[in-house]
Amino acid sequence: MPDTGILPHLDLAPVKRRRGEALGAWLLTLPAVISFVILLLLPTLAAIVMAFSDFELGVWPPAWIGLENFTELLGDRGFRQSFANTVIYVGLVAPASVGLGLAFALLIEAGTRGRAFFRAVFFLPVVSLTVAMASAWQYLLHPTIGPLNTLLRSLGVAGPAWLSSSDTVLISLAAIGVWENAGFNMVLFMAGLTAIPRELREAAAVDGARSAWSRFRLVTWPLLGPTTLFVVTITLIRSIRVFDTVAVLTRGGPNRASETLLYTMYTEGFTFLRLGYSAAITLVFLAIVLVLMLLQTRVLDKRVHYG
Amino acid sequence: MEASRNWRIAATVAAYAAPMNSATPPGPDSGLSVERAQLSLGGQPILRDVSLRVARGEFVALLGPSGCGKTTLMRVVAGIQRADSGRVRIGGRDVTAAHPAERDVAMVFQSYALYPHLTVAQNIAVPLTMTRLNGLQRMPLLGGMMPGSRAARAGIQADVARGAGPLGLSHLLDRKPGQLSGGQRQRVALARAVIRAPGAFLMDEPLSNLDAALRVTTRREIVEVHRRVGAATLYVTHDQSEALTMADRIAVMQAGEILQIATPEVIYRDPVDLRVASFIGSPRINLLAAMAGESGEVRVAGHPTPLRSFARGPVTLAIRPEDWVMDAEGLPARVEHAEFLGDHTLVHLRIAEAPVVLRTGTGLRVTVGESLRLGFAPERALLFGADGRRIPAELREPARA
Amino acid sequence: MRDLPRLALLSVLGLLMLAPYIWMLSASLKPTDEIFRANLALIPERWAAIENYGRVFAQVPVARYLMNGVIVCGGILFFQLLFAIPAGYALAKLRFAGKEWIFGAVMFGLLVPPHVQALPLYVGLSSLGMLNTYTALILPSTISVFAIFLFRQFFRSLPDDLIHAARLDGMGEGAIVWRVALPNAWPAATAFAIFSVVAHWNDLFWPLIAVTGHEHATPALGVLHFRTDEAGDDFAALMAASAIMTAPLILAFLFAQRRFVEGIATTGLKG
Incomplete structure (x- = not known):
């Protein structure tokens, strides 16, 4: 502030104003800050602390047991199975639903007719009550009365017991997961596609890219890079969270063949009330999510940046 | 005064009698021509029976206010858009139904339409890789191992270097378009367009995104590039000073119609239509x-x-x-x-x-x-x-x- | 007619995507014995819609579930907006000490999935004796860092002059938020509302933890209860119940398709 001594009251105004602004800002953010601390920050920290304790509901006080929960996790066959199931499930759902989402988006954007209609059709699972639709899937996949196996029977094939055989249960759940996620990914890809200037595709055509495929390779795919990376990350995170279909359709069965991370965490915590152990699983889950996000930002900074 | 007493405005009479033919381009087999193109979109007529001919080596400016259909006409020539009726010929070939890639046209887009993920060199090379390499050879990584790929790629690189030189892009070849100034981007778009010596050269308001000072210097550059390439050039603009200074002939377009095609002098001195007179x-x-x-x-x-x-x-x-x-x-x-x-x-x-x-x-x-x-x-x-x-x-x- | 292969392919894919809905509706109209005969006919031989849907309404409090769903989603959305809009405005437009910290907290919150806080929140609510209440269902979701982030991004694009003008007109910061910023933030608010309602209407994880019994059950829990308590192998009634619980959001979606898709796309891309 210039110390000229002239009209000092003019110099004071901004100070007063700034103080008022800061006060107002704090008042405006206060409700959010309080609820953030109580409902988000403290519980997260508490979950971390719990993971290092033997906290069980009804047993007080809990003891500090260091890394014991995590070493138990390592040796726990149930958890290892659950972890492996989650990896397989994600490995099936993510590529398929990303690929299908992109295919839907490209097919819809390729022409003018039927756009709104098909977009709505593919998007429907996103706004559908998962629990209810899981029941519909259960009927569809029912070993004896389900339409799918009835159809297979009429073709002379004996269909498996999709959801109650340990061989097919993960594949069946993954199919439902793909069905749920593809429309969501489609919408994200469509947003990404509209961000690509039409002139670029036209320039590619004039420059000699004759086939739709060569235009896709030259323009669409590279420019969709950031969108694709984002869609892949978000799909990975969404599919790691798989819970509803497992809880409704299989309860992790048969014989833990479909137990996944969040479901294991839920049963350990809320069925067996081993909160410390359950918190440790939560931290594993959190760590995976954080690593995925970190990878995304790294790749985004490095590769898909056009300056 | 005495000498001009019986002076007749002879040119006016000529223009009145044959408004569309004030200068006949030579050779119907070269250059580009549009014959009786009609196009409506959603019931709205965009092109009304438009005919136009640009001879090989000629520079024709398509001048008109925004929304008059001039860009649409250019897109019809490029094959990006199809007319409802009419024909397009380029280099003597009827290309009315041909894909843009098969028309032997190059185009500079208003937004330049540079591929943001490719370097300047790669951008300029695109028309060459698309024609000289086959699908397998274009594949990333694997493509380099295909027979003949290496020699073809070396040739492309040499041609890109040769094409970039005159436009002052040699030191920018490894940059991405995002790192270039507006004028540099514009020159990359020019280089990409002329790299494979097209039969027809289309430009859609290429200067409209440049500042006023740069616009004037770039005009000359474009004319020079046109002379070097010798293609039939169609240049869309709404800026009459660009049309007057650059073009061999100007086609004045309004509401989907070409009102007059003539040299800049004739357009200015002898307009056949009140709309031409008041536009210029x-x-x-x-x-x-x-x-x-x-x-x-x-x-x-x-x-x-x-x-x-x-x-x-x-x-x-x-x-x-x-x-x-x-x-x-x-x-x-x-x-x-x-x-x-x-x-x-x-x-x-x-x-x-x-x-x-x-x-x-x-x-x-x-x-x-x-x-x-x-x-x-x-x-x-x-x-x-x-x-x-x-x-x-x-x-x-x-x-x- | 070059469009024909595309439309054909889309139709096949569309039918596959719609298959669960089609069979759900078909089964909800059939009598149980017909379902067990397992034929591929979509249209029932004998219509049993009234029976099936009647059984659902007779056995579980459908209206209660739906109303609970509305109360919970509405409550959550109300508090999310109430907390997030002023905070988003302050982060976007005001200068104050601690702003970086708050924004850092928002970014931290974005990274942590809501499942992480579930255990401590459950312990906390249970020790306060607040499980099995609407509070238990609503409270944990009242703070949405994502909403704060979204509104901050949105308010940043609001011209500063608009806010200066409001201040010169004598408005306080609070009045500016609700009378100047919010009316200009409708696109962001609707997008977020759709995102939030879809997420919480469909959520099973937290309601399963927070409440038991029918009284506070959300639609998702309702279907689950119906499955375990009543339905067993009564697929006809189960499909009817599923159809009823899914219908409200789907109908809302069909009425405001563009808004839904745009809402999910914008929130999806920023989240």
């Missing part, structure tokens, strides 16, 4: 409601003028701002406002309620509110009928006392 020229040409009497003598608000019209009834007298002269016998005018612009002055006046502009050297001094009498160089004056078409005119026999 800055400040705008002065339009005065006039009346052609029984013997064709043209009067403005009752005052006689030295012109005789070939038509009768209400006409429009059009006079360019620089064509006014002081004339004691002329039309009475009152000065309303003057703008000093350094090398010239624009004087705004009224002739019988109609606003007119006079452009003068620094010599003339006027004061606001002053009354003057304005005459005009009669061979420069233009007459238009009620339908906007040009009417031939001649100098009246001297009726002066």
